[in-house]
Amino acid sequence: MRVPDPVMSDLQRLLRLASDVVTPEELARRLDEAGRAGRRLRVKFGIDPTFTQVHVGHAVPIRVLRLFQELGHLPVLIIGDATARLGDPTGRNEQRPPLSAEEVEHNAATYLDQIGRILDLSAGACEVRRNSEWFGAMDFFDGLRLAAHATVARLLERDDFQQRQDRRLPIHLHELMYPLMQGWDSVMVRADVELGGNDQLFNLHMGRQLQEREGQPPQVCFTTPLLLGTDGRKMSxxxxxxxxxxxxxxxxxxxxxxxxxxxxxxxxxxxxxxxxxxxxxxxxxxxxxxxxxxxxxxxxxxxxxxxxxxxxxxxxxxxxDRQLPSEVPELSLPGGERPLPALLKEAGLTASTSEARRLIAQGGVRIDGRAAADPNETVVLGAEAVLVQVGKRRVARLRGS
RNA sequence: GGGGAGAUACCGAAGUGGCCAAACGGGACGGACUGUAAAUCCGUUGGCUCCGCCUUCAGUGGUUCGAAUCCACUUCUCCCCA
Incomplete structure (x- = not known):
């Protein structure tokens, strides 16, 4: 068996987690050069502080970032605070509500906290930047100069925009700037590689383009596959x-x-x-x-x-085995007799008495293991706990007080 | 700036004076089946003191015995022309 060339093996480990890489040859060359020069590659990843809950789908590029880190390179995290503050002014696009500075900071902090479970965020191991750092200093003309780098047709190619066009939903002018802003981030941090989800390829290319115009070596675009959710659709x-x-x-x-x-x-x-x-x-x-x-x-x-x-x-x-969970939440409610639907609603097991009635009619409600059949049945709540099951997942032990 | 179209339940989308709590599809939920799969099948999907009643069809105010449906104004969007 031949001893694997270390750079090739690093490359293989990385490519195994990739969806698209533009280009694998360039990535190989950079890894090789960096190895020879004893230089760390600057691997950029932008995070959008518009939401606070990171899911395992988001974790995929972060794990790749971690791999780069383990291979001796430097993750550069960009917190898109400038873009998040702008948001989508109509407030209709829930992905992009306009956020206050405080909200952005809060989101960024929770985000970093979660990323920190995967990535070493300590000072020497990782660089964390905010894009307000440079966008805050730009004036309107700087922004326009940036805009001159892209054509509208090109920007509208984006899938999200296409869909909104088709569905005749609004697209705001500044939204077209997001890819340019993201690309400019790459210029400002002199990224060697930029990571992103599969849907980010266009934006990553923009970074390449802008870097080239600024006389920098264009970054390698590295996208990771979008993880499928529990229902087989894109996780979201x-x-x-x-x-x-x-x-x-x-x-x-x-x-x-x-x-x-x-x-x-x-x-x-x-x-x-x-x-x-x-x-x-x-x-x-x-x-x-x-x-x-x-x-x-x-x-x-x-x-x-x-x-x-x-x-x-x-x-x-x-x-x-279809047994009860080992720990059934217990709930104390005011004692006495009441209709079953009212009880279910009161216990928070259903959203409304109407829903409770429906579920009872459909045989989805069990009292002490026995299926309830009559929506008008009443239950007396006393010191003795009553076991109530709604569907397969909702269970509680209720007692009167 | 001018002209046209439109805003319906979680989403998409019918409905253009009473038969509309509002077709249909997706999603979600419950049941059957199972590997808690997927697929499939059946059912449900505004609220309530539930065989009846109450509040919904962008907002406000009108017309009418009666309006998601007609009129006026407002807000927002899309398309075409400039």
Whole structure:
């Protein structure tokens, strides 16, 4: 067996996590040059402080950043505070509400806190910048000069804009500037590589273009695959199919178990440290077992191995063996008799009495294990706890006080 | 600046005076099946003191026995022309 050339092997490790790289040859050359010159590559990644909950889909590029870091390079995190403050003035686009300086700072802090679980953010290991640093100093003419670098047709090619055009939704002028701003960030930090999700390729190219015009070597664009959510669609908070980094063990385990089979390979490759051969072996087995393995890996990553084992035991108990969760929340309500729908609503198990009635009619409500059939039935709440189940997931023990 | 079109429930989209709490599709939820999969099938999807009642169709104010549907104004959007 031949001893692998270290640079090639680094490259392979990186490319394994990539969706598109423009270009792999350039990346190889830079890694090689940096290695020879003893220089760290500046690997840029922009974060948008418009939301605070990071999910495992966001974690993919961050893990690549981490890999770069492990290989001796320097992650450069750009907090897009200037862009976030601008937002989408109509407030309709929930992805881009205009934020106050305080909100931006708060979001950035929580964001960094979560990223810090994956990446070493200490001073020497990582550089954190805010783009207000340079955009704050630019005047209107500087902005216009920047705008002169791109054509409208080009900017409108973006998928998001295309869709809004088709659906006749508003596109604001300043939104067209976002790619340019992001590109300018690359110029200002002299990025060697920029990371981003698959949908970011256009913006990353913009960075290349601007750097070239400014006489800098154009950055390598490195995009990571978009992770599929638990329902097989692109993972996104708006679809509710995301797994937050901060999800408690039981929830995380359950979400992974409800993942589509086809998504498992990507999840293994992008979110676990397993080697390719091992992933293959696991996937060759029973899908249920493979997914359980995946769920353990994910929970162990987000929490620890112990939490993973406990979460699996709890999951099996509840859903495989169809038993009650080991810990059923207890709730004390004013004692006395009341109609079942009112009780469900009061206990927060349903959103309304109407919903409760529907669920009862559909056989989704159980009292002490017995299916309730009559929406008009009443329940007496006393010292003795009543076990109430709504669907498969909502359970509580209620007692009167 | 001028002209035209439009704003309907979580989303998309019908409905253009009573039969509309509002078709249909997606999503979501419940049930069956299961590997809590996926797919499939059935059902539900404004609220309530629920076989009846109450509040919704951008906002405000009108017309009418009666308005999501007609009129006026307001706000927002899209398209075309300049």
């Amino acid at each position: 908070k708006t679809y509710g199919n995301h797994l937050p980094l901060t999800a408690p063990p039981d929830e995380a385990f359950g979400k992974v178990m409800s993942l589509a089979d086809d998504a498992m390979a990507d999840w293994f490759r992008l979110l676990t440290p397993l080697e390719p051969e091992e992933v293959e072996a696991v996937l060759a087995g029973h899908p249920r077992a493979a997914k359980a393995r995946l769920a353990r890996e994910i929970v162990a990553w987000l929490h620890d191995a112990e939490a993973a084992a406990a979460a699996e035991a709890e999951f099996d108990r509840r859903f495989r």
